[in-house]
Amino acid sequence: MSVSQSLQLRDGMSAVLQRISARMDAVNQRFERMQSLAAQAAPTNLHSDLQADLAAVQQNIQRTADDFEALRESIQNAQPPASNLMTTLRHLGTAFVGSKIVTGLVGMSDMLTQTTARLNLMNDGLQSTADLQEMIYQSALRARGAYADTAAAVSKMGLLAPDAFASNEETIAFVEQLNKQFKIAGTSQEGQAAAMLQLTQAMGAGVLRGEELNSVFEQAPTIIQAINDYLGITTGELRDMAAEGQITAEIVKNAMFAAADETNERFESIPMTWADVWTQATSIATMALQPLLTGINWVANNLDIIAPLVLATATAFALFAVAANWTNLCASATNALATAQRILNAVMALNPVVLIIGGLILLVGIIFAVIAAVNKAKGTSISAIGVIVGALAVAGAFILNTVIGLINAIIQYTWTSFVEPFIGIIEWVLNVCNGGFDSFGDAVANLIGNIISWFLSLGKIVTKIIDAIFGTNWTGGLESLQDSVLQWGKNENAITLSRDAPTIDTRITYSSAWDAGYNWGANLQDSIADKLNFSTDLSGIDIPTATDPTSLLSDIADNTDQIADDVELSSEDLELLRDIAERQEINRFTTAEIKIEMINNNTISSEMDIDGVVNLLEAKVQEQMAVAAEGVHI
Secondary structure, three states, X not given: OOOOOOOOOOOOOHHHHHHHHHHHHHHHHHHHHHHHHHHHHOOHHHHHHHHHHHHHHHHHHHHHHHHHHHHHHHHHHHHHHHHHHHHHHHHHHHHHHHHHHHHHHHHHHHHHHHHHHHHXXXXXXXXXXXXXXXXXXXXXXXXXXXXHHHHHHHHHHHHHOHHHOOOHHHHHHHHHHHHHHHHHHOOOHHHHHHHHHHHHHHHHHOEOOOHHHHHHHHHOHHHHHHHHHHHOOOHHHHXXXXXXXOOEHHHHHHHHHHOHHHHHHHHHOOOOOHHHHXXXXXXXXXXXXXXXXXXHHHHHHOHHHHHHHHHHHHHHHHHHHHHHOOOXXXXXXXXXXXXXXXHHHHHOOOOHHHHHHHHHHXXXXXXXXXXXHHHHHHOOOOOHHHHHHHHHHHHHHHHHHHHHHHHHHHHXXXXXXXXXXXXXXXXXXXXXXXXXXXXXXXXXXXXXHHXXXXXXXXXXXXXXXXXXXXXXXXXXXXXXXXXXXXXOOEOOOOOOOOOOOOOOOOOOOHHHHHHHHHHHHHHHHHHHHHHHOOOOOOOXXXXXXXXXXXXXXXXXXXXXXXHHHHHHHHHHHHHHHHHHHHHHHHHXXXXXXXXXXXXXXXXXXXXXXXXXXXXXXXXXXXXHHHXXXXXXXX
């Protein structure tokens, strides 16, 4: 599909006007020379008159030249607006083509999706749906029909008349023969649709008669001829058999297949038209674009996944645009395409806070999309807001635990640097004085243990941060090791002072934070959903209830009997009215009684008198027939 436009303003006048102006200037110059020559020898009165005339002519010529010059400038000034108009029309044409392409692709996607769904329902399992589509596609090419129409006919035939065909392959072959019969008969697209609908209904009902037969007679008489040839009967006999319900779906199917060779031969003798070429090109394009059309339909069925991404992306981009062009926002709005690149470049130099906010918006959109996809795939009902709030709660718990760990580390560092050394010295002196060591070597060993314990206390600075963040107990391992080295060289009389620094034991577990945050967010989402959903409050309506089930059933039975009696009487009345109407209608056209009252006292004495009587009788008969048929007698 292409739309082209051309708007050209051909300036064929400027050159001519310039030449006319030049000629006017030359004439003006000649008059000026004539005026100078006339001024030398002309008489006074003649000289003055001629000079006035020449001046008037000169003014007129100059005025005409000025008018021509103004016209030429107007034509030249009209060229830029014409060029702008052509550009505008080109843009409009491009937008029109784009909208038509999008509309066409969406329509083709819907058609292909619905057809594929019906083919899935009618598939007999002897082949995959893709193989079934390929078979229909090849059949459409052979019959010069559209793939969409052929697939729709096959799917409807398979769904409405499953017992008429032994397999999907037989259904496709039957529809192909119908398409070729339509082509041979020159049936229009509307006629094909009408006849195919009637044939589908007839094949589903098992017999071809009534309205279905009349439609096939009108739209595709070649199909009727094929049935006649198969049964060896005339068209009148076919109508009689159809009225009695003897033209079964099996007969119609066998007739089509029996005439297949002749149908194919006659079909091949029909030359291909440009309309057939376009139809086949459309079918080829439909199959080639099937992945794209399937993707378009996926978008339609997953808007709950895509919408958050689109909304988040648009919001983030708007935030970037506002931040990058805050002072020139109005100018940017009027020239959005020209400033798009500047916006993109300015985003890289934005304040990191804006980038972080935009990134968070995009992340929220991604979370909503992912959760919607998971819910759709697994049938769950995970709350997106609950997940986001739960994640924020976990992040908050992480930050709080980190702060607690840092505070504990600072306390541990201060304790280890300024308090613990004195505790070690005091303990060692007390044990020396109290006989806590058995020998000098034990005292030295204990002193070395105190030094190692001090280094282990320095290690607690790191382990307390790790324990607070991740919930581990590395500090407990260091304390156990510290207790072991402090016992070096001591006996049962030794004294051991505590070296544990003050610690903030509060810590938030991430599971608790997640549960609290998720539940709060889920409740918030449910509250929002409830407010967005419209509900009917029936609390103010008095609804009577039956306290006695037996009485209720009895009332229902009585009402049912009454309804049955009324329906029976109504049916009898309707039947009587129908009989009366049928009798009157039949009498109007078939058994109308004609009464003619003629009183003739004249004497018939010649043939002319007889002719007059006969003519009058004929006129009276025709008049009474017209009255009996109410003017509609045939």
